[in-house]
Amino acid sequence: MPKLSDIEGVTLAERFELAACLQCGRCTGGCPMSIRSPLNSRKFLYESLIREDGEALLEREEVWDCTSCRTCSSRCPRELDPAMVMRAVRTVKIEGGRIPKTLMDAMESSLKHGNPWGRSRMKRTAWAEGITVNSIEEDAESERLWFVGCTPAYDPRAMGMAKALARIFEVAGVDYTTLGSEEVCCGSEMLRAGEEGLFEELSEVNKENFAELEFAEVVATSPHCMNTFIADYGLDIPVTHYTQLLAALAAEGKLPFGGESEEVKVAFHDPCYLGKQNSIYDAPRNVLKAVPGVELVEFARSRERSLCCEGGGGRMWIEGMGEGERNAQIRVRDAIEMGVDVIATACPFCLLTLEDAVKTTGSEGKIRIFDIAEIVVNSIDGSERSE
Amino acid sequence: MKIAVFVKHVPDVAEADLEVAADGRTLKGAGLPFEMNEWDRFALEEAVLIKDEVGGDLTAFLIGDEAAEESLRRCLAVGADRAVRLWDEALSGANPFEIAAAMRGAVGDDNYDLILCGAQSSDYGYGMGGPLLAEALGINSVALVNKMKVEGSKVLVTRELEGGWGEEVEVNLPAVISIQTGINEPRYVSILGIKKARKKPIDVLDGAGVDLSSEGGKLVVESLQAPPLGEGAEFLEGSPEEVAERCLALLKEAGGVL
Numbered sequence: 001m002p003k004l005s006d007i008e009g010v011t012l013a014e015r016f017e018l019a020a021c022l023q024c025g026r027c028t029g030g031c032p033m034s035i036r037s038p039l040n041s042r043k044f045l046y047e048s049l050i051r052e053d054g055e056a057l058l059e060r061e062e063v064w065d066c067t068s069c070r071t072c073s074s075r076c077p078r079e080l081d082p083a084m085v086m087r088a089v090r091t092v093k094i095e096g097g098r099i100p101k102t103l104m105d106a107m108e109s110s111l112k113h114g115n116p117w118g119r120s121r122m123k124r125t126a127w128a129e130g131i132t133v134n135s136i137e138e139d140a141e142s143e144r145l146w147f148v149g150c151t152p153a154y155d156p157r158a159m160g161m162a163k164a165l166a167r168i169f170e171v172a173g174v175d176y177t178t179l180g181s182e183e184v185c186c187g188s189e190m191l192r193a194g195e196e197g198l199f200e201e202l203s204e205v206n207k208e209n210f211a212e213l214e215f216a217e218v219v220a221t222s223p224h225c226m227n228t229f230i231a232d233y234g235l236d237i238p239v240t241h242y243t244q245l246l247a248a249l250a251a252e253g254k255l256p257f258g259g260e261s262e263e264v265k266v267a268f269h270d271p272c273y274l275g276k277q278n279s280i281y282d283a284p285r286n287v288l289k290a291v292p293g294v295e296l297v298e299f300a301r302s303r304e305r306s307l308c309c310e311g312g313g314g315r316m317w318i319e320g321m322g323e324g325e326r327n328a329q330i331r332v333r334d335a336i337e338m339g340v341d342v343i344a345t346a347c348p349f350c351l352l353t354l355e356d357a358v359k360t361t362g363s364e365g366k367i368r369i370f371d372i373a374e375i376v377v378n379s380i381d382g383s384e385r386s387e
Numbered sequence: 388m389k390i391a392v393f394v395k396h397v398p399d400v401a402e403a404d405l406e407v408a409a410d411g412r413t414l415k416g417a418g419l420p421f422e423m424n425e426w427d428r429f430a431l432e433e434a435v436l437i438k439d440e441v442g443g444d445l446t447a448f449l450i451g452d453e454a455a456e457e458s459l460r461r462c463l464a465v466g467a468d469r470a471v472r473l474w475d476e477a478l479s480g481a482n483p484f485e486i487a488a489a490m491r492g493a494v495g496d497d498n499y500d501l502i503l504c505g506a507q508s509s510d511y512g513y514g515m516g517g518p519l520l521a522e523a524l525g526i527n528s529v530a531l532v533n534k535m536k537v538e539g540s541k542v543l544v545t546r547e548l549e550g551g552w553g554e555e556v557e558v559n560l561p562a563v564i565s566i567q568t569g570i571n572e573p574r575y576v577s578i579l580g581i582k583k584a585r586k587k588p589i590d591v592l593d594g595a596g597v598d599l600s601s602e603g604g605k606l607v608v609e610s611l612q613a614p615p616l617g618e619g620a621e622f623l624e625g626s627p628e629e630v631a632e633r634c635l636a637l638l639k640e641a642g643g644v645l
Contacts, residue, residue: 097465097574104575111578112399112420120402121420197578 002095012048020078021045027072027082032308037065037322041072041082063089065320068192068313069272090194106317114184115150124181127159133166137180143216146176151348152221158348164373172254188228193314223273247283250290258382261293267340270306271347284346311349328357346372388443392434393504394427396455412608423458426505430566432573434503435466444468450489463584475594484602487519492597506565517565527562533570
């Protein structure tokens with residue numbers, strides 16, 4: 001097993017300047033996992049700094065519980081980065097090869113198939129069959145790349161996001177193209193799970209694609225893809241989330257919403273990678289407010305304080321040690337108590353964890369989960385049908 | 388202890404739309420992703436665990452072209468001391484007897500105490516490599532092993548039989564043991580690990596020296612066909628709920644299940 005101090009030849013304490021840690025506990029206090037897992041970022045920092053045998057951290061399996069939502073890092077008064085300490089510990093565990101099997105499969109699939117879901121590259125565009133989707137494979141050129149993402153391309157439920165966006169772009173006359181089956185996983189989750197080498201491999205392919213096709217702008221379906229393009233790729237072109245594009249279209253009156261519709265009470269669940277990590281709070285809300293019939297309400301924990309759904313940091317492929325109610329289940333129960341009809345979100349991982357939570361809490365029929373793009377399309381195509 | 392492990396680089400055919408090639412006897416392989424044969428991953432892990440426990444050195448062998456070296460690099464990344472690849476174009480599309488002759492040729496005069504390989508490969512699935520190699524070397528062979536322990540000059544193994552039965556066998560070394568999946572938990576091999584292993588040398592042996600003349604006729608593939616389309620299949624369409632309801636109704640209709 002490699003050692004923690006093997007990374008760049010320095011200890012974790014040196015690498016992350018942990019001598020500055022006050023042990024104030026703000027990191028742990030805000031951690032959405034600490035309520036249900038032994039994960040304790042403050043302890044990780046303390047042990048990295050104080051214990052002579054800092055290597056004992058490698059025995060802590062709860063490091064896999066971190067969702068890399070970065071609440072801890074955003075709350076640290078000394079501007080330290082506990083989330084990066086977690087990632088560094090994961091990286092060493094990965095080099096030692098002893099990692100959860102489900103994560104191993106996702107990583108190997110990302111390398112082999114270019115997606116973490118174990119699906120063939122050839123099936124990446126299966127979601128687009130029978131609908132209008134611009135693609136470089138059909139010679140659709142554009143300066144704007146829509147990066148569909150693996151989960152919206154392959155997961156049967158999350159496909160709703162991709163299909164809805166394609167439909168919106170079509171009716172709003174948005175100029176865009178996609179990479180079709182040339183698209184490769186962005187690597188965000190692999191990097192956050194600690195597999196730095198795999199991230200490099202994947203990001204190189206994407207960077208080459210972006211440069212070769214001379215895109216001037218990237219719009220991502222998933223906040224996770226968007227975030228890694230911004231935070232880790234070092235691209236010199238603007239990268240945005242689709243909710244920002246839809247908000248702009250709505251403001252310009254380019255979304256042909258249906259006129260009359262039933263009143264629906266909607267609560268927006270802020271994805272961590274959209275909100276906490278990129279401060280995009282208003283764009284998704286502005287889209288929802290523009291949809292006729294939508295009454296937007298707020299969770300008690302929203303915006304900067306939003307409760308992480310547990311889908312990030314590779315957690316889509318890691319069961320974790322957490323016990324008791326999952327955060328997504330708490331979210332669904334809270335929404336039902338608020339008398340909400342729909343929880344809207346804008347991230348494929350949030351969509352899936354919340355959908356799961358509706359089932360595991362036995363709440364089918366009481367509440368529904370939609371992506372914002374799906375809500376927009378429901379309004380648009382509902383109007384077409386009534387004409 | 389001198390340990391050897393044989394690994395094979397195979398296509399991943401999950402979700403692939405396979406087509407029989409023009410010769411009517413092989414499959415079109417173009418565009419398929421390749422990886423280490425699943426059974427061999429367990430054999431490799433077992434070899435590394437044994438090396439860690441009893442000491443010695445581990446040599447990884449592969450019969451394949453240069454593209455297949457990726458699987459050898461995985462071996463080097465997890466602890467193989469040496470990697471050997473043997474190839475000759477004559478081995479392209481070779482039958483299991485020819486492959487075993489090549490395996491025998493690759494081992495040469497090195498006397499290994501223990502040779503491990505996967506019980507079968509996921510592409511053709513003959514399951515003959517291990518036993519035929521043992522035969523060619525004139526040493527013991529045990530197949531479908533799902534538990535093993537080296538004790539001095541012996542190995543205690545459990546073979547997987549049908550119906551959940553196991554057969555315990557004590558075998559004297561040297562021996563070839565072919566490994567069943569599930570014997571251990573193969574570790575993850577990181578990209579960094581594979582990259583580091585690229586710096587380690589791979590010995591390449593010319594397979595032209597292997598005499599295949601007496602092996603070719605032992606097994607000849609005459610033709611290859613996709614399974615014929617059956618009758619009576621019904622595709623259920625609709626939402627998951629509708630499909631589930633229809634499924635339930637059909638099972639009730641058919642009787643005997645519910």
